[in-house]
């Protein structure tokens with residue numbers, strides 16, 4: 232099984248800070264005073280699981296000491312710029328730089344957000360896979376406007392994409408589904424995503440039935456309700472944290488002839 236299915240067993244080395252400094256990619260530093268004053272009632276004797284630690288979020292103050300992002304530094308289009316930053320996020324040691332927040336809204340404009348994994352991107356758009364019957368799936372069917380946000384805090388960067396989502400073709404979905412671990416394929420069948428389930432046991436029972444029907448090595452077809460969305464961007468903002476909260480924000484916006492124009496926004 233992959234590490235995501237067994238989160239407690241992940242071995243994630245916190246190597247973002249040193250590597251970033253070595254590679255010259257911008258980084259975020261904690262304020263030392265803030266670090267020590269954050270824990271107001273920490274007890275050194277309690278076991279971690281039971282510690283009643285009160286953290287003061289207002290005392291968490293990171294300083295962004297970064298090289299700037301200037302108009303001259305930008306790649307000619309948002310996809311090339313995203314490729315560059317995505318590679319730098321990966322090289323920095325950030326955990327799952329392909330994790331992004333997807334925000335959707337229902338037909339009455341009520342928003343909802345969740346994390347999903349980016350699986351592919353090119354000039355056509357940014358692709359993730361999910362259950363079409365999930366809350367996000369239902370919202371996207373009613374209202375295709377969507378926002379994607381890559382929260383690369385460890386390198387004081389974020390990328391915000393705004394656009395519209397459309398389903399990927401079935402061939403593309405099936406091709407991706409085949410690359411998933413067998414257990415995750417069964418998980419997609421076992422979980423009617425976002426619907427209520429009576430108990431954990433029921434979910435496990437469902438999975439066990441599927442595992443008996445499709446033993447390891449047997450092909451599992453993609454469920455009809457499972458598939459990809461491709462987000463075609465209308466705008467892509469590149470945010471670089473800077474000192475004194477005077478960050479750099481450069482936004483590409485699609486023009487009528489499918490080119491891009493760039494604007495700088497106040498931080």
Ligand SMILES: Cc1cc2nc3c(=O)[nH]c(=O)nc-3n(C[C@H](O)[C@H](O)[C@H](O)COP(=O)(O)O)c2cc1C
Nearest residue numbers: 330345346347348359360361362365366367368425
């Ligand atoms: C790091 C991470 C990655 C995730 N990746 C996906 C994904 O690629 N697809 C997906 O459907 N759910 C993914 N999830 C679960 C979603 O966050 C969410 O719980 C689920 O899609 C149901 O969302 P909804 O009820 O708002 O539709 C991921 C969660 C985390 C924390």
Ligand SMILES: Cc1ncc(COP(=O)(O)O)c(C=O)c1O
Nearest residue numbers: 235347348360361411412415424
């Ligand atoms: C519910 C759900 N679906 C899909 C995914 C993406 O999984 P994969 O990388 O196997 O496609 C995740 C990842 O965490 C998930 O939690």
